Amino acid sequence: MQKKDILELKKRFKKNDCTFTRVCGCYVSNDQRILLQFRETFLTLEEDDAFKYLEIAGKVMSGGIDNQILSLQFPLDESLENQQQASLYQLKKSQLKDDELLSTFYQSVIDQYDHDNSNYLILLFHDAYDVITKTSDNAKLDESEEVYEYLLCAICPVTLSEPGLRYDEQVQKIKARARDWVVEKPVVGFVFPAFIERSPDVNTVMYYTKNPKAPHPEVMAGVLGCLPRQTATLQRESFQMIVNDCLGPDEEKGERALLEIHENLRTMVEDHEFQYEGMEEPPFHLNQEQVQRLMQESGIPEEAAAKIELSYRQCFEEDLPLAKHIMDPKVLKAGEQRKKETRLERQVETLQTELEKVSSDLQPDMNEVILRVNPSKTSQISTQIIDGQRCLVIPLDAHEQATINGQRQAPGEETEKKA
Numbered sequence: 478m479q480k481k482d483i484l485e486l487k488k489r490f491k492k493n494d495c496t497f498t499r500v501c502g503c504y505v506s507n508d509q510r511i512l513l514q515f516r517e518t519f520l521t522l523e524e525d526d527a528f529k530y531l532e533i534a535g536k537v538m539s540g541g542i543d544n545q546i547l548s549l550q551f552p553l554d555e556s557l558e559n560q561q562q563a564s565l566y567q568l569k570k571s572q573l574k575d576d577e578l579l580s581t582f583y584q585s586v587i588d589q590y591d592h593d594n595s596n597y598l599i600l601l602f603h604d605a606y607d608v609i610t611k612t613s614d615n616a617k618l619d620e621s622e623e624v625y626e627y628l629l630c631a632i633c634p635v636t637l638s639e640p641g642l643r644y645d646e647q648v649q650k651i652k653a654r655a656r657d658w659v660v661e662k663p664v665v666g667f668v669f670p671a672f673i674e675r676s677p678d679v680n681t682v683m684y685y686t687k688n689p690k691a692p693h694p695e696v697m698a699g700v701l702g703c704l705p706r707q708t709a710t711l712q713r714e715s716f717q718m719i720v721n722d723c724l725g726p727d728e729e730k731g732e733r734a735l736l737e738i739h740e741n742l743r744t745m746v747e748d749h750e751f752q753y754e755g756m757e758e759p760p761f762h763l764n765q766e767q768v769q770r771l772m773q774e775s776g777i778p779e780e781a782a783a784k785i786e787l788s789y790r791q792c793f794e795e796d797l798p799l800a801k802h803i804m805d806p807k808v809l810k811a812g813e814q815r816k817k818e819t820r821l822e823r824q825v826e827t828l829q830t831e832l833e834k835v836s837s838d839l840q841p842d843m844n845e846v847i848l849r850v851n852p853s854k855t856s857q858i859s860t861q862i863i864d865g866q867r868c869l870v871i872p873l874d875a876h877e878q879a880t881i882n883g884q885r886q887a888p889g890e891e892t893e894k895k896a
Contacts, residue, residue, distance in 0.1 A: 480542060482672045483683070487538040489606070490531045492524065496604055499573045500530055503583040503599040504635065507592065511583070516573065519602075529660075533631050534602055537666035537685045543802060544689045544710055548671060549682040549703035561585070561702025565669050566679065569628050573603045586632065589699030590665070596635040598660050603628060608675055625677050627670060631663035632696075665693050667701065690714075704795070709802035715792055716803045723784035724777075736812040737775040739804055745771065746800050762797040765790055 489495055497519040504513040522530065540546050551562045564585075568578045579601070586599050606625045635658050643654040664687045671681035682701055686692035689710035697705040707715065720738060724731045742763075749761045763771075768789050772782035850858070850871065859870050871879075878885055 479673075482675065483538050483546065485675070486606070486668075486672055487535055490535045490538075492527055492531065495519070495531060496606055497534075497602050498605065499603045501573050501579060501601045503579075503586075505583075505587055505592070505597055505599065507594050507596050509587055511587075512596075514579075514583070516579075530600070530602075533600060533633060533660075533663055534629055536662050536687075537629060537631050537668065538683075540685065540687075541709070543799065544708050545686055547684045547686070547692070547706050547708065548673075549667075549684045549697055549701060549706060551680050551682075551703055553680070559702050561700065562679075565628065565701070568601075569603070569626060569669065573601055573628075585700050586696070589695050590632060591693060591695055592634075596658065598633045598635050600631045600633065600663075601628060602630075623676070625672060625675075627668055627672070627677065629666070629668050631666040633663045634661045635659065636661055663687065665696050667696075669701075706796050707798075709798070712793070712798040712802050713805055716789070716798070717805065717808075719785055719788040719792060723781050723788060725781070734775065734777060736808060736815070738771060738777070739808045740812060741771055741774045742800060742804055743809065746804065749800070761800045763800045763803060764797055767800070 499516060500519050500522070501516045502514070503511060506512050519527065519530075538546075551559050564578070564581065568575070568582055571578055573579065582601070583599055590597070604627055606627075608622045608625050610622045638654075638657045638659050640656060641654045642651050644650075645652045663685070666685040668683040668685075670677040670679040671683040672678075673681060682703055684692075684697060684701070684703075684706075686708065689708035692706075692708050692711070694705040697703050717735065720735055721731050724734055745767070746761065750758065753759070765786065768786055769782070772785060777785065848858075848869070848871075854871060857872050861868055861870050873879060
């Protein structure tokens with residue numbers, strides 16, 4: 478799914494614009510018991526309730542493509558019937574009116590979903606959207622091309638609210654607040670069939686995960702019957718783990734190599750973007766050949782590069798990641814900071830060397846007396862023999878002062894000391 482398709486659906490999730498026909502739910506305890514099942518006609522909900530349901534539905538369509546939102550495919554094997562796909566299709570056609578189909582779906586979630594020992598609510602929405610015809614310049618026409626009928630599912634944790642105090646207006650006292658079971662924002666959800674290029678695709682599911690590091694693959698495979706996919710975050714972490722494991726225990730060496738790989742990868746991505754500038758850019762998936770080239774350009778030793786290429790193939794053979802997903806902004810930022818620090822260190826070393834050279838040039842000869850005087854006094858300086866010792870004589874006026882080795886002396890000071 479593209480962002481524009483998601484936004485077209487999501488912007489309708491307002492009380493006056495949405496066309497949800499029904500919302501159904503199943504409240505499950507942490508020990509897998511069904512505590513409540515319900516089915517409501519959406520238009521008859523109280524306004525506050527409707528707004529909260531719409532907020533949950535909208536959350537399933539939020540986040541980054543390929544990170545919080547994934548396009549999942551059903552296995553395309555014509556010799557086998559995908560039971561989960563068929564069940565979802567029947568559930569959609571029933572418009573959530575068939576209790577048996579609903580119970581079967583709820584039970585599949587209960588059997589598969591890793592609920593982390595918490596209560597949770599399974600919500601199902603049914604919608605039928607008249608897809609408005611658009612012209613080539615995206616101007617809307619007041620007629621429908623087709624009806625996009627779909628299911629939206631959200632799985633929400635239900636947690637006990639925090640204890641606290643409240644103001645009881647009736648008795649005018651501060652009292653303990655009653656703790657309630659609160660439905661949180663969804664952690665997992667999906668839309669079936671996916672809305673792709675403004676049309677339904679029954680072979681694709683739009684899947685939502687709140688946490689890209691924990692996308693619940695058991696729901697992808699066990700509940701939906703789709704091929705599990707890694708999020709962009711997990712792909713990036715897997716790639717970095719592969720590189721670190723194959724480069725050996727030298728941590729500093731591994732960091733330098735990882736930085737070199739990321740910088741070369743960024744160059745490859747920029748070159749790809751430049752190549753298709755002004756055109757529709759095809760996805761740039763990092764295949765085996767490109768990984769090999771990346772290792773060579775990054776100066777990775779041949780043995781380590783072979784290990785990385787093998788591990789990469791084993792990890793991503795079924796789902797090649799986009800090159801831009803592998804790049805880690807933190808690594809690139811750390812690399813830029815390291816380069817800046819290195820430049821500063823070199824500048825400091827250069828300045829220190831120059832300073833030492835200047836200091837050496839200014840170092841006086843032990844047999845030489847160096848004076849620094851006002852140019853106007855130069856003609857007044859003379860050499861005299863005093864008490865058999867050759868001396869430099871510099872006359873000082875009454876208002877003038879002399880500084881010798883950092884200590885200031887007034888005229889006549891020596892005479893006064895001798896006296």
